[in-house]
Amino acid sequence: MIERAREALLASARAKERAAAEMPESIAAAAQLVIGALREGHLVAFCGNGGSAADAQHLAGELVGRFRKDRPAIAALALTTDTSVLTAIGNDFGYEQTFARQVEALLGPGDVLVAISTSGNSPNVLEACRAATAKGVRTVGMTGPGGGALKNLTEVCLCAPVEDTPRIQEVHLTVGHIICELVEEGLGGHESA
Numbered sequence: 150m151i152e153r154a155r156e157a158l159l160a161s162a163r164a165k166e167r168a169a170a171e172m173p174e175s176i177a178a179a180a181q182l183v184i185g186a187l188r189e190g191h192l193v194a195f196c197g198n199g200g201s202a203a204d205a206q207h208l209a210g211e212l213v214g215r216f217r218k219d220r221p222a223i224a225a226l227a228l229t230t231d232t233s234v235l236t237a238i239g240n241d242f243g244y245e246q247t248f249a250r251q252v253e254a255l256l257g258p259g260d261v262l263v264a265i266s267t268s269g270n271s272p273n274v275l276e277a278c279r280a281a282t283a284k285g286v287r288t289v290g291m292t293g294p295g296g297g298a299l300k301n302l303t304e305v306c307l308c309a310p311v312e313d314t315p316r317i318q319e320v321h322l323t324v325g326h327i328i329c330e331l332v333e334e335g336l337g338g339h340e341s342a
Contacts, residue, residue, distance in 0.1 A: 184332055
């Protein structure tokens with residue numbers, strides 16, 4: 150068990166080393182897109198399934214609350230949290246529409262949708278991006294290697310350069326934290342105690 154734990158930690162570290170070599174430009178581009186939208190009074194929304202739903206909630210919480218700095222709250226929300234909305238849409242329109250209907254209802258031109266899918270092929274995440282594009286919502290994808298279909302539906306796609314789903318998710322959380330840090334720096338604020 151100790152050896153398996155050590156190997157998992159090393160695999161995670163190797164995934165992040167590859168991300169450090171391959172992803173900085175796309176991370177900076179995503180952060181700039183979000184900062185620009187927020188400076189213009191827009192909001193950022195997140196969506197994803199399973200572990201990616203948890204990441205969506207986590208990152209929205211970092212922005213609404215704080216990451217490292219004391220600063221005004223940032224307009225962010227996770228489209229994964231309202232069970233009544235999710236189940237009503239799933240029942241009435243199909244699971245593929247769970248996020249797209251919320252994009253139609255809640256987002257407008259200039260807002261940002263961060264769509265998270267480890268495979269890049271989650272139907273409800275893809276439909277959310279299609280709905281976002283139709284409304285003039287800016288789009289950032291977070292996915293695995295190659296990007297899947299999500300890569301062609303987003304303006305900036307953050308493709309974790311590893312195959313293993315847990316390692317992809319670990320890279321996504323790290324990248325999400327980096328974006329939160331860059332957003333805070335870009336919008337100003339003071340280090341918290």
